[in-house]
Amino acid sequence: NAGVTQTPKFQVLKTGQSMTLQCAQDMNHEYMSWYRQDPGMGLRLIHYSVGAGITDQGEVPNGYNVSRSTTEDFPLRLLSAAPSQTSVYFCASRDLGGPVYEQYFGPGTRLTVT
Amino acid sequence: SQQGEEDPQALSIQEGENATMNCSYKTSINNLQWYRQNSGRGLVHLILIRSNEREKHSGRLRVTLDTSKKSSSLLITASRAADTASYFCATEGSGAGGTSYGKLTFGQGTILTVHP
Numbered sequence: 099n100a101g102v103t104q105t106p107k108f109q110v111l112k113t114g115q116s117m118t119l120q121c122a123q124d125m126n127h128e129y130m131s132w133y134r135q136d137p138g139m140g141l142r143l144i145h146y147s148v149g150a151g152i153t154d155q156g157e158v159p160n161g162y163n164v165s166r167s168t169t170e171d172f173p174l175r176l177l178s179a180a181p182s183q184t185s186v187y188f189c190a191s192r193d194l195g196g197p198v199y200e201q202y203f204g205p206g207t208r209l210t211v212t
Numbered sequence: 213s214q215q216g217e218e219d220p221q222a223l224s225i226q227e228g229e230n231a232t233m234n235c236s237y238k239t240s241i242n243n244l245q246w247y248r249q250n251s252g253r254g255l256v257h258l259i260l261i262r263s264n265e266r267e268k269h270s271g272r273l274r275v276t277l278d279t280s281k282k283s284s285s286l287l288i289t290a291s292r293a294a295d296t297a298s299y300f301c302a303t304e305g306s307g308a309g310g311t312s313y314g315k316l317t318f319g320q321g322t323i324l325t326v327h328p
Contacts, residue, residue, distance in 0.1 A: 201245075
């Protein structure tokens with residue numbers, strides 16, 4: 099299994115541009131989520147999904163959109179990039195049906211908005 | 213707002229010494245988890261302790277939970293240079309109707325440096 103994969107690894111955007119960060123998992127996990135990590139702030143939840151067709155907002159959802167058309171994929175869209183969205187973005191997944199609670203994280207996407 | 217506060221923010225020790233990190237949180241939880249992050253990498257799950265447990269061990273890791281004080285500690289015994297990383301606590305809440313189900317709230321992390 100590849101686990102959780104994210105693309106791209108690095109991205110530089112200009113203010114106002116849009117882009118999509120890709121996330122995929124091959125573990126058939128119902129739960130997927132997006133976090134951003136800023137220096138000194140830990141990780142903060144942006145959006146999450148408990149299954150295909152179901153998404154909800156986390157702690158810092160403004161400026162981001164998500165959709166979940168399949169179990170495997172959970173893309174994060176930046177509608178109009180702003181310098182405040184410069185961060186490292188992590189996707190994670192988890193099996194909701196069993197007793198295992200740990201979340202599996204992707205390697206991250208480092209985004210810089212100029 | 214951040215659920216967890218961790219201390220110390222940074223910890224520097226020699227190989228073979230023990231490392232203790234502390235985490236405090238604000239609301240009721242279902243479980244508390246510890247993750248490790250090596251520089252520039254994703255997070256890796258280390259250990260989970262449920263709200264009805266007080267202590268748990270896994271290899272060189274020992275985690276305690278005091279729900280009355282809303283605090284947890286992670287002890288790494290006989291540390292190695294390879295343990296150098298950032299360590300995060302994360303809580304999964306016990307919100308009504310399962311609204312916190314699966315959602316993790318992270319602390320700010322402790323940067324551990326183990327010198328050979």
